[in-house]
Amino acid sequence: MTHAYTPGLRIAEKTKVTSRRVLPLMGDVIVKKGDVLKAEDVVAMTHLPGKVHALNAVNRLGIQPKDLREYMLKKVGDPVQKDEPIAETKPWVKMLKSVLHSPITGTIETISTVTGQILLREPPKPIQVFAYVDGTVMEIMEKEGVVMETTATFIQSIFGVGGEAVGELVIAVNTPGDILTAERILPAYKDKILVGGAFIQHNVIDKAKKVGVRGIIVGGFDDEDLRKLLGYDLGVAITGSEDIGITLIITEGFGQIQMAQRTFELLKSRAGAKTSINGATQIRAGVVRPEIIIPHNTTGKISGEKMDKPIDRGMEVGDPVRIIRVPHFGKIGRIKSLPFSPQKIETEATVRILEVEFSDGATAIVPRTNVEMIET
Amino acid sequence: MIKDDLNVIIATDCGSTTTKAILIEKKDGVYRQTFRGESPTTVEAPFEDVTRGVLNAFAEMEELSGRKILDGEKIITPAEGNVGVDIYVSTSSAGGGLQMMVAGAVKAMTAESAQRAALGAGAIVMDVIASNDQRLPHEKIDRIRHLRPDMILLSGGTDGGTVTHVVELAEYISAANPKPRLGMTFQLPVIYAGNKEAREKIKEILSKKTSLNITENLRPTLERENLFPARQEIQKLFLEHVMAQAPGYKKLMSWTGAPIMPTPGAVGLIMQTIARKNNINVVGVDIGGATTDVFSVYGEIFNRTVSANLGMSYSISNVLAEAGLENILRWVPFDIDESDLRNRIKNKMIRPTTIPQTLEELKIEQAISREALRVSFEQHKSLAVGLKGVQRERDISEAFKQEIAGETLVDMLKLDLLVGSGGVLSHAPRRSQAMLMMIDAFQPEGITRIAVDSIFMMPHLGVLSTINEKAATEVFEKDCLIHLGMCVSLVKGSIGKLQEKCISYKIAMPDGKKINESLPYGDLRVHPLSIDQAAEIEVLPTKNFDVGAGKGKPIVKKVLGGVVGIVIDTRGKPITLAKDKASRTEQLQQWAKAIGAYPD
Numbered sequence: 001m002t003h004a005y006t007p008g009l010r011i012a013e014k015t016k017v018t019s020r021r022v023l024p025l026m027g028d029v030i031v032k033k034g035d036v037l038k039a040e041d042v043v044a045m046t047h048l049p050g051k052v053h054a055l056n057a058v059n060r061l062g063i064q065p066k067d068l069r070e071y072m073l074k075k076v077g078d079p080v081q082k083d084e085p086i087a088e089t090k091p092w093v094k095m096l097k098s099v100l101h102s103p104i105t106g107t108i109e110t111i112s113t114v115t116g117q118i119l120l121r122e123p124p125k126p127i128q129v130f131a132y133v134d135g136t137v138m139e140i141m142e143k144e145g146v147v148m149e150t151t152a153t154f155i156q157s158i159f160g161v162g163g164e165a166v167g168e169l170v171i172a173v174n175t176p177g178d179i180l181t182a183e184r185i186l187p188a189y190k191d192k193i194l195v196g197g198a199f200i201q202h203n204v205i206d207k208a209k210k211v212g213v214r215g216i217i218v219g220g221f222d223d224e225d226l227r228k229l230l231g232y233d234l235g236v237a238i239t240g241s242e243d244i245g246i247t248l249i250i251t252e253g254f255g256q257i258q259m260a261q262r263t264f265e266l267l268k269s270r271a272g273a274k275t276s277i278n279g280a281t282q283i284r285a286g287v288v289r290p291e292i293i294i295p296h297n298t299t300g301k302i303s304g305e306k307m308d309k310p311i312d313r314g315m316e317v318g319d320p321v322r323i324i325r326v327p328h329f330g331k332i333g334r335i336k337s338l339p340f341s342p343q344k345i346e347t348e349a350t351v352r353i354l355e356v357e358f359s360d361g362a363t364a365i366v367p368r369t370n371v372e373m374i375e376t
Numbered sequence: 377m378i379k380d381d382l383n384v385i386i387a388t389d390c391g392s393t394t395t396k397a398i399l400i401e402k403k404d405g406v407y408r409q410t411f412r413g414e415s416p417t418t419v420e421a422p423f424e425d426v427t428r429g430v431l432n433a434f435a436e437m438e439e440l441s442g443r444k445i446l447d448g449e450k451i452i453t454p455a456e457g458n459v460g461v462d463i464y465v466s467t468s469s470a471g472g473g474l475q476m477m478v479a480g481a482v483k484a485m486t487a488e489s490a491q492r493a494a495l496g497a498g499a500i501v502m503d504v505i506a507s508n509d510q511r512l513p514h515e516k517i518d519r520i521r522h523l524r525p526d527m528i529l530l531s532g533g534t535d536g537g538t539v540t541h542v543v544e545l546a547e548y549i550s551a552a553n554p555k556p557r558l559g560m561t562f563q564l565p566v567i568y569a570g571n572k573e574a575r576e577k578i579k580e581i582l583s584k585k586t587s588l589n590i591t592e593n594l595r596p597t598l599e600r601e602n603l604f605p606a607r608q609e610i611q612k613l614f615l616e617h618v619m620a621q622a623p624g625y626k627k628l629m630s631w632t633g634a635p636i637m638p639t640p641g642a643v644g645l646i647m648q649t650i651a652r653k654n655n656i657n658v659v660g661v662d663i664g665g666a667t668t669d670v671f672s673v674y675g676e677i678f679n680r681t682v683s684a685n686l687g688m689s690y691s692i693s694n695v696l697a698e699a700g701l702e703n704i705l706r707w708v709p710f711d712i713d714e715s716d717l718r719n720r721i722k723n724k725m726i727r728p729t730t731i732p733q734t735l736e737e738l739k740i741e742q743a744i745s746r747e748a749l750r751v752s753f754e755q756h757k758s759l760a761v762g763l764k765g766v767q768r769e770r771d772i773s774e775a776f777k778q779e780i781a782g783e784t785l786v787d788m789l790k791l792d793l794l795v796g797s798g799g800v801l802s803h804a805p806r807r808s809q810a811m812l813m814m815i816d817a818f819q820p821e822g823i824t825r826i827a828v829d830s831i832f833m834m835p836h837l838g839v840l841s842t843i844n845e846k847a848a849t850e851v852f853e854k855d856c857l858i859h860l861g862m863c864v865s866l867v868k869g870s871i872g873k874l875q876e877k878c879i880s881y882k883i884a885m886p887d888g889k890k891i892n893e894s895l896p897y898g899d900l901r902v903h904p905l906s907i908d909q910a911a912e913i914e915v916l917p918t919k920n921f922d923v924g925a926g927k928g929k930p931i932v933k934k935v936l937g938g939v940v941g942i943v944i945d946t947r948g949k950p951i952t953l954a955k956d957k958a959s960r961t962e963q964l965q966q967w968a969k970a971i972g973a974y975p976d
Contacts (some may be wrong), residue, residue, distance in 0.1 A: 012764070049521075052551045054513030065540075109551055114577055115544040120511075160725045208480055223718035236685050237725050253726060254719040283690055283726060304399030325730040326737060347738040347976065348805035351731065370730045 008291060009372070013266060017152045017293050018138065021129050022145035022270040024048070033140050037131040037165045039276055043146045044129045050122030058116030061089050061098045065116030072118075076346050078108050080120065087118070132164055134295045153270050153294040155251070155263060157217070160279025160290030161230065161239045162247030167214040169267065169275040169294060175195040176264035179256070180218055182207045193275045195267045199256040200248075202228040208246060213276045215247040217267065217292060219259035221281055226254075240280025240288075242305045247279040249290045257330045260322070260374070270294045315357065321356060321371040328366065332374070333358040382462045382844055386437070386445060386453035387836035388430055389630075389639055390417055390468040392666060392701035392728075395426075396837050397433035399441055400463075400851055407847040409833060409855040413437035418624070419470040426470060427631075443686045465843065466632050469639035470622065474498055474614050474921040475557060477501060477525040479505040479549070481532030481541035486570065489529040489595045492679065493569070493603040497610040498641025499526075500667070500684045505548070506542040507532075515787040520552035526618045528554070528564065528586075529606060530578070533571030542570045546581040553585055562621065563587040565613045569606040580734045589613065593811055600640070614638060634843045642838025644680045646852060647671045647795070649841050653849060656792035659818070661749060662834065663798035665689035665728055668748055670756035672786050678762040679785070682754040688745060688800050689728030696721050699747035706953055707743035707816065709964035710736065735974060738805070742813055746799040749817030757784040789820040789867060789924055793858065797829035808902075808971045811860040811940045819949055821867040822924030823913075823933050826860045859907055859939030864915060865920045865945045871952060872897035877918050878946045883935075884912045897921075897965075898952060900970040901944045905937035913942065921946075942969065 027046020031037065058065050071087045080086055080102040087100040102120060109119040135150030172184050172194040180196030185207045194208065196218035202225035208216060227233050227245060251259050275294045282288035315321070319335045333356040340348045345367060352368045385407075386401040395418075399411040413436030418429035427449075434445050437875055444459045445451060452460035471863060476499040480487025483506035494501050502523050505516050507959045520528075528549060532542030566579050566586040577589055582588045592605040608686040615635055619625040629636060637645075643662055651658040651673035655972045660671040671680045685694040702713060708717070720740060724730065732738040777835065796802075796814050810828050820826070833856050839850035864881070872878060880894035886909045895901055913935050919928035935942055947967070954960040968974055 049553075051726075052517045084638075110547060112543065112547055115540050115547065117513075117544060117547065119547065121551075159722075196843050222715060223722045226722070233697035234722075235697035236691060237693065254722040255716075279727075283728060286609050288454070324727045325723070325733060327734055346734050347732055349731070349803070360720055367731050370733060372727075 009158065010154060011156070011263060011266065012154045013269075014151060014296060015154050016294075017133070017135075017150050017154050019135075019148045019150075019293070020145065021132060021148055022141065024127070024131055026143040028256075029140055029143065029146060031131075031137050031140075031146060035137045036136065037135065037148070039131050039134050039274070042128045043131050043137070043143075043148075045126060047124030047126050047233075048073050050106055050124050051272055052109060053106075053120045053122070055103065055118045055120065056116065057087055057100055057111075058117045060100050061087060061305055063089065063116075066113050067098050068111060068113050068116055068118075072111060074108050076108050076111055079106070080108060081105050086120075132165075132166070132278075133293050134274060138311045150293070150295040152296060153266060153273075155266065155292040155293075156291065157249045157251045157290045158253055159239075160247065160249040160277075160281050161226070161242050162215070162244055162279040163242075164276065164278045165214040165247040165272065166276045167191050167193040169193050169195065169271055169273050171268050171271045173345070176219065176259040176261055180216070185211055185213065187211055193217065193277060195264070196259075197264070197270075198258040201225055205229060205246065205248065209244075213246060215249065215275075216280075217249045217251065217277070219250065219252045220255050220257035221248065221250045223254050224258075235281040237281055239282075240278065242279075245275055249259045249277060249279055249292065252330060253324070255329075260332075264375075267292075271366065288344050315354065315368070315373060318373050321354075323356065323364075323366055323370060324372050325367075325370040328356075328364050331356075331358060331364075333364075334365055377534060381487075382847060384443075384461045385844075385847060386434070386435060386451075386461045386464050387833075387838060387840055388464075388466045389642075389832075389835040390419075390426055390429065391664075392467060392470055393417055395433045396431040396832065396836075397430070397437050397469075398833050399437055399443070400840070400847060402410045402847070406854070407850040409851050409972070411437055412773050412833075413440060413443040414415045416741065417612060418537035419471050419620060423623075425627075426468070426622065427624045427627050430628065430631075437519075442752050456676045463843070464631055465836070465839045465840050466628065467637045467639045467642040468619070468622075468625075474610075474638045475500050475502055475526045475790070476529060476610070477502050477505065477520065477523055477527075478529045479531070479545045481507050481538055481545070481570070483509050485598070486531045486533065486595045486757075489601050489603065490529050490569070490606070491570040492601075493531075493594050493606040494529050494610060495680050495759075496603060496641075496644065496678065497607040497614070498638030498644065498680075499610065500682050502684075503786055505545065507544060517548050517552045520549055520554050524555060526557050526565075527610070527613055528566045529610065530568050531570040531606075531810075533574060533593075534598055535572050535593050537571055539571060539574045539577065541575050542574050543581065545577050550581050550585050556617070556621075560639065562617065565589060565617045567591060567609050567613065569609070584601055587617070590776040611635070611637070611641065625898075634839060637835075637839045637842075639835045640680060640682060642835040643669060643797070644671050644678065644838070645841055646834050646838040648673050648678050649845060649849060650793075650795075651854065654792075657790050658793045658795065659753075659786065659791055660795040660834075661797065661814075661818075662750065663688060663745065663748060663752070663796070663800055663802075663828075664690050665799070668751050668752040668798070672756065672760055674785055674790065675785070677785060679756070681756040681759050683748075683755050684966045686748045686752050688741065688748065688798075689724060691724040691725075692721055692728075692744060692748075692884065694918050695744050695748045695751070699751050703747050703750075706742055706960065707746045707964065709739055709743075709961050709968060711957065711961065712740070734807065739974070741800065741826060742804070742809060746813055746817045749813065749942060753818055757786045760785045784975065788819070788824075791820060791826065793825045794818055794820060795827050795829065797832055797834055799832075801828050802832050802892055803832065806973060807858065807860055807939045809973045811943065812864075812971050812973050813969065815863055815865070815945060816951065819868075819951065820863050820865050821949060823862055823864050823931070823935065825862050825936060827857045827938070828860060829856055830858045831856075859936065859938035861905065861940040861942055862935045863943045863945055864935075865911065866917075866947075866949050867924055868949045870921050871948050872920060874952075876920075878921050879923065881913060881915045881943070883914075883942065886911055895944050895946050897946050897948065902941050902971050903944070904941040905935065906941075907937050909937040911935050911937070911942070940971065 138149040139147035148364035178197035192214040336357040415432035478490040487506040609883040878897040883891040
């Protein structure tokens with residue numbers, strides 16, 4: 001028996017959201033538990049080891065690897081300046097002296113008497129981790145980072161490109177079925193996060209980038225335009241580190257698809273609020289989906305939380321579902337029946353199916369794996 | 377560890393998304409696969425314990441089979457009546473499988489041998505670092521640091537040969553100070569299988585920063601490869617380090633009666649067993665959602681490659697990126713807008729568990745699969761070159777000749793059996809679709825038998841073969857392998873004009889009936905011959921064409937049946953597709969009709 005799997009994307013009007021803010025290497029956490037922070041605040045910092053440069057010393061000096069140490073002016077661990085002599089030969093005739101200069105400022109990493117190489121390392125590069133969301137430090141992971149917590153509107157989407165971005169949320173269209181056109185991108189949208197409707201094209205994203213828009217949330221997008229945006233065909237869905245100057249999040253899928261009414265309404269209700277988004281997507285084991293976090297300006301406890309729970313029960317008759325594959329892609333309806341026995345579909349495959357009833361009363365038979373459960 | 381006294385065996389494969397369990401029972405002295413159960417794999421949050429998924433799959437199995445397998449969370453052993461099992465075995469590719477980086481002195485020699493050793497052990501090779509790979513030292517170091525493999529295999533130099541290069545590579549690894557993917561607090565396992573003269577130096581450089589393991593040189597001399605010790609060390613470390621760090625695996629390891637194997641390692645074993653037992657050459661493919669594995673066994677020589685990002689769901693978009701839109705479109709038997717096709721592929725990628733509902737969608741997926749299989753097979757053929765196998769002696773001049781020629785060892789004319797596995801092949805609604813996909817993608821030459829894995833159980837049988845080869849082979853032959861039939865094809869380079877006279881053939885059918893027909897160039901025809909039947913075929917090509925014996929020369933051969941039958945294919949090698957869209961779609965429809973691939 002196969003299990004119907006739904007991605008179970010979370011959509012919540014008001015919920016507790018935690019965010020792990022972790023350094024890539026051990027470092028220093030500079031905030032305390034309980035601190036109330038802004039998204040732009042630094043929570044932890046460290047130094048990434050510098051780039052390593054290799055110098056073929058023996059070739060340059062015309063010596064044997066085993067003799068290299070004798071000619072060194074510096075030893076392992078010593079700091080060096082760019083162009084500073086680090087090794088030299090000692091011939092009788094001074095004119096014949098060869099000197100090896102450091103190509104970088106950094107330290108001597110290793111001196112090899114086997115390969116005759118000197119490895120030099122550039123100075124460490126400082127890196128900082130930001131809070132990313134307005135909220136409270138709930139947990140300190142010593143030397144690693146923090147866990148931020150906030151009460152927020154939280155929306156998981158289906159796909160995104162570009163990393164973290166923070167800005168004020170602006171609804172740039174009238175309805176979820178609208179197309180976000182170039183005329184709708186106004187100079188006033190600098191540093192904002194825009195909500196579009198059903199579709200956006202590459203040239204419009206270009207204009208948004210020129211204006212200085214930080215992020216765009218939209219229902220659908222063409223793969224052809226994604227290729228133009230990235231400059232290559234995206235092969236494996238691991239995104240988030242693209243350097244494209246903007247974060248793009250699509251809520252429904254590829255093609256022109258109206259943004260789910262509920263998602264649109266929820267975003268509209270939070271227009272003007274400070275919003276944190278991340279396009280990072282990883283569709284593999286350990287799925288990561290893009291997220292939209294819009295913190296509420298509340299410091300008190302969450303009361304009367306209205307939150308859509310991730311779907312953790314089986315499907316039942318009457319449940320609302322969205323069909324996620326052609327021929328009914330994007331349509332929303334309710335489960336009319338859930339026949340137990342697998343049935344033959346048009347492809348002649350025998351699979352478990354369900355019957356969906358749409359708002360106009362029409363019905364369709366759909367494989368169970370081709371729907372996702374949604375909340376009303 | 378051979379176990380003969382087994383009557384009830386339960387086996388699982390913990391895949392990245394699904395844990396699949398099968399039950400094997402000995403009935404009337406013969407092992408048969410009787411029930412199967414599956415459940416989502418639970419390596420990730422919120423469960424983070426692989427055994428939950430295994431227990432769920434067992435629970436489904438209990439429901440279906442009526443056999444009580446679990447007492448709480450304990451497997452009941454041994455089997456008595458309808459209670460318990462005699463042994464539990466498992467494979468795993470959960471959490472991304474075994475991801476390795478290999479390093480060798482010379483790219484085309486030790487580095488390539490190291491790559492083959494890692495692939496043969498069931499690993500995904502993330503990168504191959506070599507002294508002469510054209511990258512600058514800091515680029516190599518950056519790469520080693522950023523990739524975060526599960527382990528590194530370092531080789532280089534024949535025994536008594538170069539020390540410098542391999543020491544240089546060790547220095548780069550040391551400078552990168554890489555961390556393992558799982559278990560941040562542990563040191564990264566590094567296997568050294570290079571020049572034995574360099575061992576002390578390697579210890580000096582790497583023993584403090586990594587968990588260094590030294591084994592025999594995998595290329596002791598230029599003309600000899602010795603991959604077995606390195607492969608064993610990889611599998612040992614896979615269990616000790618990688619598996620032990622993955623959530624729940626310590627518990628899982630305590631349940632199994634044989635060491636857990638990486639899934640592709642187990643599939644490779646079963647391929648080798650089949651080739652050895654039947655004394656045949658085998659090519660096998662396992663096309664999954666994320667990766668495609670290709671195996672070949674020619675005589676004593678076994679090769680395995682993995683195309684880590686070619687697959688039908690998670691990696692479907694990468695098939696488009698690697699093969700190109702044109703190549704996919706050429707297999708689509710109807711007109712479709714390019715932008716629409718692109719969006720459909722991406723939508724499958726972002727919702728990988730959906731299945732085609734319409735015939736049109738099925739045809740698109742099967743078109744993409746042809747390219748995923750073709751590109752994976754090309755990658756396999758390009759690595760299955762030069763020196764191969766364990767301790768295979770060969771003349772030095774021959775070794776050089778092979779390197780220069782770069783000739784693949786995968787000779788399609790000498791191939792006896794082509795086996796396909798994985799969802800798109802095993803679960804194709806009609807078996808004829810699987811046969812046509814494999815013929816189009818692999819383009820067999822001469823006469824080749826083609827089969828599919830019925831429900832994806834080759835990994836289970838592979839690990840089972842390590843403790844009971846009889847059980848594994850019996851189930852493989854009776855329940856796993858579905859023979860589709862035999863394909864009679866032109867050999868490589870056979871190109872003609874459409875409808876040109878190409879071959880005539882006679883088939884002596886088992887019921888005494890004689891078929892005496894001819895087939896022009898560019899066509900496909902099927903003669904049914906059921907799975908347990910055999911016939912004799914005589915094929916006479918015209919003077920411009922070759923079916924294996926030379927141009928214009930006839931061949932006579934016994935052919936075995938299958939659920940599809942004997943497929944006579946005169947479409948040329950490579951298959952000649954019309955250039956204009958309308959003629960091409962007409963061709964594709966005609967061929968699909970000839971083999972009965974789709975409903976009318």
